[in-house]
Amino acid sequence: MRVDVRALGACNRLAERGAERAANALGELTGSDLAVEVTGASVATGEDLAEAFSGRESIGVRVGLDGGLEGSAVLAFDADQVDGLLSVLPGGASMGRSAVTEVGNIALGGFLDGWANYLGRAIDMTPPRYFEADGAAVLPDGALAGDGVFLFESRLDATATDLDFSIYMLPDSGPFRDLVVGKTATAATAGAEGAGGSAAGATTAVPYESLSTFASLAKRGSANAADNVGMMTGLETTVDVSRLRFVPLADVPSEVGTEPHAGTVFELQGQPSGYLAILFSEESAAAVAEAMLPTEPDEPLGGTAENALRELGNVMTSGFIDGWANVLGTSISHSPPEFVHDIGSATVSPLVASLSRRQDYGFVIDAAIRMEGEQARCDVYALPDERELAAALERLAET
Amino acid sequence: MSHLTPSGDRPASGWTDPDRSDPARNDAPRRVKVGVGDLAVVSDGATLTTSGLGSCVAVALVDPETGIRGLLHAMLPSADGSVSRSPRPAKYVDSGLETLVDELASAGASPRRLEARLVGGAEMLDLTAAVGPRNVERARERLEVAGIPVVASEVGDAVGRTVRFLPGGDLAVRAADGFERTL
Numbered sequence: 226m227r228v229d230v231r232a233l234g235a236c237n238r239l240a241e242r243g244a245e246r247a248a249n250a251l252g253e254l255t256g257s258d259l260a261v262e263v264t265g266a267s268v269a270t271g272e273d274l275a276e277a278f279s280g281r282e283s284i285g286v287r288v289g290l291d292g293g294l295e296g297s298a299v300l301a302f303d304a305d306q307v308d309g310l311l312s313v314l315p316g317g318a319s320m321g322r323s324a325v326t327e328v329g330n331i332a333l334g335g336f337l338d339g340w341a342n343y344l345g346r347a348i349d350m351t352p353p354r355y356f357e358a359d360g361a362a363v364l365p366d367g368a369l370a371g372d373g374v375f376l377f378e379s380r381l382d383a384t385a386t387d388l389d390f391s392i393y394m395l396p397d398s399g400p401f402r403d404l405v406v407g408k409t410a411t412a413a414t415a416g417a418e419g420a421g422g423s424a425a426g427a428t429t430a431v432p433y434e435s436l437s438t439f440a441s442l443a444k445r446g447s448a449n450a451a452d453n454v455g456m457m458t459g460l461e462t463t464v465d466v467s468r469l470r471f472v473p474l475a476d477v478p479s480e481v482g483t484e485p486h487a488g489t490v491f492e493l494q495g496q497p498s499g500y501l502a503i504l505f506s507e508e509s510a511a512a513v514a515e516a517m518l519p520t521e522p523d524e525p526l527g528g529t530a531e532n533a534l535r536e537l538g539n540v541m542t543s544g545f546i547d548g549w550a551n552v553l554g555t556s557i558s559h560s561p562p563e564f565v566h567d568i569g570s571a572t573v574s575p576l577v578a579s580l581s582r583r584q585d586y587g588f589v590i591d592a593a594i595r596m597e598g599e600q601a602r603c604d605v606y607a608l609p610d611e612r613e614l615a616a617a618l619e620r621l622a623e624t
Numbered sequence: 625m626s627h628l629t630p631s632g633d634r635p636a637s638g639w640t641d642p643d644r645s646d647p648a649r650n651d652a653p654r655r656v657k658v659g660v661g662d663l664a665v666v667s668d669g670a671t672l673t674t675s676g677l678g679s680c681v682a683v684a685l686v687d688p689e690t691g692i693r694g695l696l697h698a699m700l701p702s703a704d705g706s707v708s709r710s711p712r713p714a715k716y717v718d719s720g721l722e723t724l725v726d727e728l729a730s731a732g733a734s735p736r737r738l739e740a741r742l743v744g745g746a747e748m749l750d751l752t753a754a755v756g757p758r759n760v761e762r763a764r765e766r767l768e769v770a771g772i773p774v775v776a777s778e779v780g781d782a783v784g785r786t787v788r789f790l791p792g793g794d795l796a797v798r799a800a801d802g803f804e805r806t807l
Binding site for chain 2: 258260475476478479481482483485490492500560563565567568569570571572573574575576577578579581582585
């Protein structure tokens, strides 16, 4: 199966617009403004998803899909937000489960409406089913069985209150497969619809198996980077999450968030080129720098700490991309580290802007590395050039 | 089983969701978030916000007579020469400004009365230093061509910023270093 990157962009744009409709529907129902923060399609195995969701408790609603799109869709939120949610719903706590079911029905209806329009075919939705789930059981049926599935995920945040929702959709093969491989006529002309993802006229097709191989490679890279942090700091490290996702690049800054961050950024040179950012919260950055230095620095994030974080970034980046060149059969190097200390989203925005000259969507690898329990944590974002990555994956499939 | 049928209402080809710009649908005061490569127009007492402005530039336009306001958060200077077929005019300063002015006019603002405030365009990274200043330069050029005066700005340097565009037209800017001012 070859995934047409442009068609995948079109699908992602649909998921994004669907999430906007769901946000509007929920906003009207709850009386609070909701904004779609991130929409993406992750390429993940069942095992990866189980790891990523472990420890989470969710409640929500799921529906089955038939017709223009087959599979299932889920609206979920964290179990600890249930009181907050019920307090803003009509009928509120007295309605409980049925209020949540109604929310799910409205939001998922809004989400799927756009897909039906786009496909020019009706989508049948089974009656919503309420659930309470541990870990990855929240995901649509079948997500954990696959050795590589496309899972669409949108996160919706209430701007005024502390409420956030996720919408997950796992399309079955069949009609969806025809969409992502670019067979469906509407998807093939997606540029006209406003969902183009790559160069005008060029079709970028990526062998799905190579994408899956690259996801595993990225995961190994995250583990190498974490090991290197362990060696440099003496702290025990764990990779919490490592995902390969296809996202609108413009969503990346809001995903990084508006909290102050410190860390390093790198330019990747070779095939693929791109950028890599290693970002810590200020407290984590200070804690890690201190663990690397023989004596406590005068300032938590002063010059000495900066140098320590640069050195750490160098070693992490080498670990992260080590193996890419071998597997992809290319040569990849990185620039010297540039220290950054600012609002997280402001730091990554120039990287995103730079890549956006050539692409609207991109494959993003993000990994969260945790040190000694909760003592420190960092996020690694790798943003490869889409077409160079596709070319490398193409070569990978040929070998 | 509910049945979602395709309607004649195709997904909107524009970028701003009209629902978000329609004051009748929500009670004021409210907060409208403008994402990266996004724009929004309001004609009620809502506060328009955008955060994490690094090299991107925010252009805030207000018609002081009607109070109709719009905010653009653009990433790159110009759609010209771009190989990406972007569905998002707001990604670029030039196409974003054009769309913003059109949407303001549709909402009832007079393009002749508009005044602009500019924020952002920082040189965040040595790796990508040129992006921010080019965004600001392009915004000034396009505003001049459109005959829209820039009444205040807070641009350049190497600092991230967050803005709130308040009813009445004031623009509150907070920098990552904690410095705050109102334009």
